[in-house]
Amino acid sequence: MNHLLSVNDLSKEAAISLLTTARELGVVSEGGHKKLPTLRGRSVVNLFFEDSTRTRISFESAAKRLSADVINFSAKGSSVSKGESLKDTAQTLQAMGADAVVIRHGASGAAQRLADSGWISASVINAGDGTHEHPTQALLDAFTIAEKLEISNFEFTGLRVGIVGDILHSRVARSNVLLLQKLGAQVTLIAPPTLIPVGVHSWGVDVNFDFDSAVGNLDVVMMLRIQSERMNELFFPSAREYSRSYGLDKLRLDRMTARSIVMHPGPMNRGLEISADSADSQKSVVLSQVKNGVLVRMAVLYQLLSGASSL
Amino acid sequence: MSYLIKAATLSDGAVVDILIADGKIARVAPDIQESNSQIIEASGLRALSGLVDLHTHLREPGREDSETIASGSLAAVRGGYTALSAMANTSPVADTAGVVEQVFRLGQAAGLCDVFPIGAVTQGLLGEQLAEIGAMATSSAKVRIFSDDGKCVSNALVMRRALEYVKSFNGIIAQHAQEPTLTVDAQMNEGEISSQLGLKGWPAIAEEAIIARDILLAEHVGSRLHICHLTTAGGVELVRWAKSRGINVTAEVTPHHLLLTDESVLGYDAVFKVNPPLRTEADVHALRAGLADGTIDIVATDHAPHPSEDKDCEWQAAAFGMLGLETALSVLVSTMVETQMLDWAHLERVMSHNPARIAGYESHGHPISEGKTANLILVDPSAKRVIDRNKMASKSRNTPYDGLTLPAVVTHTFFNGALVHEVDRGAAK
Ligand SMILES: [Zn+2]
Numbered sequence: 001m002n003h004l005l006s007v008n009d010l011s012k013e014a015a016i017s018l019l020t021t022a023r024e025l026g027v028v029s030e031g032g033h034k035k036l037p038t039l040r041g042r043s044v045v046n047l048f049f050e051d052s053t054r055t056r057i058s059f060e061s062a063a064k065r066l067s068a069d070v071i072n073f074s075a076k077g078s079s080v081s082k083g084e085s086l087k088d089t090a091q092t093l094q095a096m097g098a099d100a101v102v103i104r105h106g107a108s109g110a111a112q113r114l115a116d117s118g119w120i121s122a123s124v125i126n127a128g129d130g131t132h133e134h135p136t137q138a139l140l141d142a143f144t145i146a147e148k149l150e151i152s153n154f155e156f157t158g159l160r161v162g163i164v165g166d167i168l169h170s171r172v173a174r175s176n177v178l179l180l181q182k183l184g185a186q187v188t189l190i191a192p193p194t195l196i197p198v199g200v201h202s203w204g205v206d207v208n209f210d211f212d213s214a215v216g217n218l219d220v221v222m223m224l225r226i227q228s229e230r231m232n233e234l235f236f237p238s239a240r241e242y243s244r245s246y247g248l249d250k251l252r253l254d255r256m257t258a259r260s261i262v263m264h265p266g267p268m269n270r271g272l273e274i275s276a277d278s279a280d281s282q283k284s285v286v287l288s289q290v291k292n293g294v295l296v297r298m299a300v301l302y303q304l305l306s307g308a309s310s311l
Numbered sequence: 312m313s314y315l316i317k318a319a320t321l322s323d324g325a326v327v328d329i330l331i332a333d334g335k336i337a338r339v340a341p342d343i344q345e346s347n348s349q350i351i352e353a354s355g356l357r358a359l360s361g362l363v364d365l366h367t368h369l370r371e372p373g374r375e376d377s378e379t380i381a382s383g384s385l386a387a388v389r390g391g392y393t394a395l396s397a398m399a400n401t402s403p404v405a406d407t408a409g410v411v412e413q414v415f416r417l418g419q420a421a422g423l424c425d426v427f428p429i430g431a432v433t434q435g436l437l438g439e440q441l442a443e444i445g446a447m448a449t450s451s452a453k454v455r456i457f458s459d460d461g462k463c464v465s466n467a468l469v470m471r472r473a474l475e476y477v478k479s480f481n482g483i484i485a486q487h488a489q490e491p492t493l494t495v496d497a498q499m500n501e502g503e504i505s506s507q508l509g510l511k512g513w514p515a516i517a518e519e520a521i522i523a524r525d526i527l528l529a530e531h532v533g534s535r536l537h538i539c540h541l542t543t544a545g546g547v548e549l550v551r552w553a554k555s556r557g558i559n560v561t562a563e564v565t566p567h568h569l570l571l572t573d574e575s576v577l578g579y580d581a582v583f584k585v586n587p588p589l590r591t592e593a594d595v596h597a598l599r600a601g602l603a604d605g606t607i608d609i610v611a612t613d614h615a616p617h618p619s620e621d622k623d624c625e626w627q628a629a630a631f632g633m634l635g636l637e638t639a640l641s642v643l644v645s646t647m648v649e650t651q652m653l654d655w656a657h658l659e660r661v662m663s664h665n666p667a668r669i670a671g672y673e674s675h676g677h678p679i680s681e682g683k684t685a686n687l688i689l690v691d692p693s694a695k696r697v698i699d700r701n702k703m704a705s706k707s708r709n710t711p712y713d714g715l716t717l718p719a720v721v722t723h724t725f726f727n728g729a730l731v732h733e734v735d736r737g738a739a740k
Contacts, residue, residue, distance in 0.1 A: 086625050107625040108498075108509040109579030116578060117623070130627070132509030174509060198514070199506030 003115045003124040004300055007135045007178035015182055016154045017309050019143050022292070022299035024311045029065070029295075039068035042305050045098040045122075046072045047089065049105040054266060054290070055127050059102045062297035068305070071098070086110060090119035098122045099305055108132035123304045131169045137265055138175035140296040142183060144289050145220055148261050157184035162214055164190040164246060165224030165273055166235075168197050172265045173224060177203055190214050191246065194235040211246050216255045222263040223248050226273045243272055250277040261285050313337070314730065315345050319353035319689060321679055322655040329358060331685045334728035339681055353689055356722060357655060360663040361393025361424075361686035362640065363675050365456065365485070365563060366539060366611035368632065369395070369426070371417065372410070373402025377707045378616035380414065384423040385704040386614070386636040388732040391721040393424045393686040394667065394675045395636075399431040400461040406431035406442035408450035415452035423731045424724075427672060430454040432473045432484060436462050441473060448480045455671050458485035460539055461586070463521055465491050470525060474534035483535040483561075483669065488521035488546070489587065498627055500573040500588045508576065510626065513588045515543040522546050526553040526560055537669065538562040540613050542587045544597035551606045561669050563611040564598050566642035567633055567711060571595075575711070581622045581629030582711050585615070602661060603652040609666045612639045616707030634710040637703055641717035644692065649718060674727070685728035694720040 001014065010018070028036065044063040046056050056072065063070045075089055086105070093101055100123045103111050108130030115124040128134040145161075146154050161180050167173045167189050180187050181204060188206040189196060196207055208214045215221065226246075228239045236242045243249075248262065253275075256262075262274075262283045270276050278284065303309060313332035320326050328343040329336060364387070370378040378386075380397070387395050397414050399405035405414060411428040418426025430447035434440045436459045447454040457477060464470045464486060473484050494517045499505050501512025522538055526549060529536035541547060541562050550562045567585065572592050575583040583589060601607040615632025622629050643662065647653040653661070659678075667676020674684040700713040724732035 086628075087623060105625065107627045109627075110625040112579050113625050116580075130509055131511075171509060174507075197506035198501050198512055199503035202503040202506070 001304060004135055004304065005111045005115055005124060005126045006133045007138055007175045007182070010182070012182045015139070015142070015179060018139060018296070018299045018303060019146065019154050021302060021310060022139070022143055022295040025298050025302070026295045028311070035065050035067060037067050038302060039063070039066040039305055042099040043069040043071060043097065044100045044102065044301065045093050046070065047075060047093065047101050047103045048073070049075045049103070049110070050128070052104055052128065055104060058290070058293040059127060059297050062294050063301055065294070066298055066301055068301065071096070086113065087117070087119055090114055090117070093122065094120045100125060100301060102127045104128045106130055125300060125304065128171050130171065132171050133175045134171040135175045136293070136297055136300060137172050138179040139300070140289055140293040141176055141222065141263060142179055143292045143296050144263065144285055145261070147288065147292065148285050149219065149259065155184055156180060159185040159220070160188070160218050161185050161220040161222060162188045162190050162218040163222045163224065164211060164248070166195045166226050166230065167191050167224070168195045170224050176222065177205055188214055188218070192236055211252065215252045216257065218256065219260050220263060221248060221256060221260065223274050225265065225267065225269060228269070228272065239272055247273050247275065248278045249275040253278045253281055253283065256283065263289060266290070312729070313348040314351055314725070315343060315348040316351045316353045316358065316689065319356050319358035321358055322659040329679065331725060331728050334685055336679060336681055336683050336685050336687070339679060351689070351723065355691065355693065357690040357692055358679055359391070359655070359659045359688050359690060360676055360679060361688055361724065361726065362391045362662045363394040363666040363670070363672060364392050364612050364614070364636065365396045365609060365666045365670055366460070366613045367395040367397055367636065368400065368613070368615045369397045370616055371401065372413065377618045378705060380417040380426055381421040382704060382706045383614070383636070384418065384421040384426060388423045388724040388726065389704050389721065390636040390638065391640050391688040391690065391724055392636060393688070393724065393726045394672050395424060395426050396456060396670065397426055397428050398460045399429050399458060400436060404431050404435050405429065406434050406436070408443065408446040411447050411452040411454050412450050424726050425672065425675065427670065428452050428454055429456045429458050429460070429485065432457045432459045432464050433469060438462065438464055438466055438469060441469070441476065444473070444476055444482070448482060455480070455482050456485050456537070457482060458487065458539065460485065460487040463487050463489040463491060465521070467524060467528070471528050471532060474529055474536065475532045478534050481535070481671070483537050485537040485539050486521065486525050487539050488518045488525070490517040490520050493517035493520070498584070499576050500590050502573065502591060504573045504576060508579070510576070515545055515590065518543055518587055519545040519549060522549045526550070526558055529560055530556070530558045534559065536560045540565050540568065540587055540611065541598060541601070541607060542568045542590050542594060544594050547597045547601035547606055551601070554606065561608040562606070563609045564602055564607045565611060565613045566635055566639045569595060569598055569602070569646045570642050571711060579626045581624065581626050582633065582709055584626060584629050584631055585633050586631035599646060599650070599652055602647065608661065609669065610639065610643060610662050611666070612636050616705050617709050619708055622709050632709070634703065634705050634707060637705065638698060638710060638712050638717065640690065640721060641696070641719045642712070644719040645717055685725050687725050688721055689723040691720045691722050692718065694718070696720055
């Protein structure tokens, strides 16, 4: 594996290997070794064309805990309409001798372009490209599910996961559908029909337009962030109506099964897709997601840059 | 200069000699003896009428860095074209007599093929006010085809008026069918692949809704309508229905829509980004069937050069369009002749005779026969070539076929009796 661009780049075995490595790294960290020497002398560039402080910090602390040098390259403001900037930036990073580039970009496929175009020889890690994929988010979500539901071998057969919200524009949803299915889970997408992609029949998932009929039958409820501007593009009539039909409020939370969990990739719009009750409930594993994000990203950097598949 | 072509095979299979003199086809007969002409041995070669393109983007005036009328003309004759139709979306837009006359004159100055300008339907391609269609029609360029191509004439009243207005001089409106409200920021065909790639979808219905509307408008006002670049099975059905009702509609298909599908987009290589987008395999089959059964009248290249910085970037920042002139015949031989869906005579009709008839290009698109203007080509159907984007005559490199092996090489192109293109046949083999 040279790059991590899409969950499709991972076989089931490779995904489980990454998750296992992440767990081992967690054990080592808790044993008091906050910092490992593994990637000393290697450089990791965080190339962020979109603002995302939390994802950048997560990758940065993952790299630093492996002793890599981190360069933050914020290219925000380089407009997508002037496409030359991606190529120019890539060539600059190549000249600087980057070993890995973590890229966040507003255009779907930007990470793959960077990896395939011959502009750069570094490993490319997709930290979110447009409305395409966000593979490390899916890995940290799978890690968190396994941790909270005590599935130590990462075999998710029989697990029922609902992904709720703006599927059409969500890179988190695309990566999660691919990974959860690889691990054996049964995925249901829950959204208004306007926010379900036209080609969804090829995804092998269930689609349910009615959150209320689904919520009591799920082991995991994964809420997606909704942008209220979507109503200007006629995807739904108003934020209030969206919230009433697809928000995770107290009533729906109370109908969830006893062991089930609530996830959210953050940042949350409290009161819109998730109520404060739900966000702060015992079922919410949002803070674990953040913590596990660092471990999973350490595992990805470790495997890509050291070439080893276990510690 | 006169030329004697020996033992060429016409599209109907007859093997003949062809004598070209004084710009005309002087004789067509089995065994012509003539000592003062340059002899061209054409055994095994097909002789076809010079190809006629009704849909070419030449970028001059305005973007001479990506193509000029001269470089586009060279690309044309290498691909076997003796007549081009230069689309109006230049800068400035070809919406006045002055611009179309300039384009026409530059084509004549290049001298390799005829370059017939297409006039804009609306001022500035804005879709609001009619351009000075009459002035362009009566200019020295004698424009007969009007199109806002690149943009759709989406306002129904504007389209109706344009269709009516050109009736006085037997003009034709060539519509780029794309309902704009259904394609805001659209990037590729809407379907399984777009859902997987997270690229904004461009539904087939956005094309078909306009085709359906315009067919009905053309019937209502009794005008000639030409549909540019059909890409969907539904669009083919609509045109078939219109023709069965006797509505005066013609339609074109591009080579790339006969060969490529939206699966080409999977690597996000923007060389496959084109408007209208590449569709599904089912659409490709419907287009091939439509071309074979006569529903689709012509092949048009939609040759759209772009500089590398507009393609060598992330998908959504890239420009729409691909080169076509130098590869069109080969793609047609590959997709339609070798699959036995078209014979050579039918291929000659859809690439030469029909477009010339639709546009009224009188010196082009005639079966090879005595007395006609000598616009004709020789093609080696058994030769194969590997497409190399760095060896294009075009100033741009955005061919989607780079590295692909395609059949058939245009060995000679005659324009008004002059040999304007010839390849070393030893090298072509
Ligand atoms: Zn067009």
